Amino acid sequence: EIVLTQSPVTLSVSPGERATLSCKASQSVGTTLAWYQQKPGQAPRLLIYGASTRASNIPPRFSGSGSGTEFILTISSLQSEDFAVYYCQQYDNWSYTFGQGTKLEIK
């Protein structure tokens, strides 16, 4: 099964700054890669699918890039509501595995 490795495990960033989160796949998944945000006590929320397409009602400060085995989620100017855990997920070939998550915390 495809393994997704996210880095860093924890990222400390100040509000207003840029955050860059990485997700690497153990084999190519093309662009079948999604990003989710999860806040404590809440269900995950889809942010990005197809590696780079924003989901409905997701603000433009969230952007995704990459293909194959390496992917990036960028949050251009962090707002207070963006501090959460972020997961990448691949959905290739009857498999929907998630990365282990990156916790984005306030510096």
Next chain:
Amino acid sequence: EVQLVQSGAEVKKPGESLKISCKTSGYRFTTYWIGWVRQMPGKGLEWMGVIYPRDSDTRYSPSFQGQVTISADTSISTAYLQWRSLQASDTATYYCAKLAGLETNHDAFDMWGQGTMVTVSS
């Protein structure tokens, strides 16, 4: 408005059976895959399996094959996750989630239920 509303929290003893539900509305239930995701306390997300309600085609993660059963009742637009014999290690929050694409399994989960917390303890 698309909604996935899950059944309430459960407290069970080891060895007991359980079936939790995910009632959907606001879209055509039979034409979108729907899946289940586990989140153990303080841990990450693990996909368990997906089902296509129109024909009940079901695919499981290798980690959960044989451990749970996923089903759907199209008459009431509801998906289910079932255990025959719970273990303490099944203690977790379980989410149902709908795949985004019409009639395709090749997509992300765009809508999620609120989660069902299952506690298994003697």
